[in-house]
Amino acid sequence: DGGITQSPKYLFRKEGQNVTLSCEQNLNHDAMYWYRQDPGQGLRLIYYSQIVNDFQKGDIAEGYSVSREKKESFPLTVTSAQKNPTAFYLCASNPGSYNEQFFGPGTRLTVL
């Protein structure tokens, strides 16, 4: 079955540590996105990539980094510079038409 997978589902991190969230898709989509979701604030765009080896900052990129070495993969690193990283992180991809996005199941990150 085609889809988007995110791992792990739950992640715990100590303050000061970097952590990488995985996002993989087998839908052959060119564009991929990372969002952060906090209660009552909807989804905010962190980074997006429209093609391999290229990505752009979204609205809240500070303290995050990404790479896009393969079409299928778009990992997100939450660095120690991110002051309030506890949140639910969602990865999405776009098939290239009408801006519709397909979402993964999410990773809940908790900083201890």
Added chain:
Amino acid sequence: AQSVTQLDSQVPVFEEAPVELRCNYSSSVSVYLFWYVQYPNQGLQLLLKYLSGSTLVESINGFEAEFNKSQTSFHLRKPSVHISDTAEYFCAVSATSGSARQLTFGSGTQLTVLP
């Protein structure tokens, strides 16, 4: 740039009653409109979308939304809700042109269906 306002953060309703979740948007260009649904600790699932043509769009599980360009609204309705409709609902908008294919989301409406 686009923006989306979901006027109600929480909507409680009794089972089998009708419901309307309100969404207004702001944009200087033509837009596509979407409603997504999110169940607890899960990703978002597309419920329905307006791209062009008929302003009334429907989903397979009984929801419908009407695009009203003059009022810049895309309200979501269902004539009779079920317990299983309890979830958070997000309205989203994107420009019809441009290469970024970005979606702008509202802050969400938590629909709670009561027995």
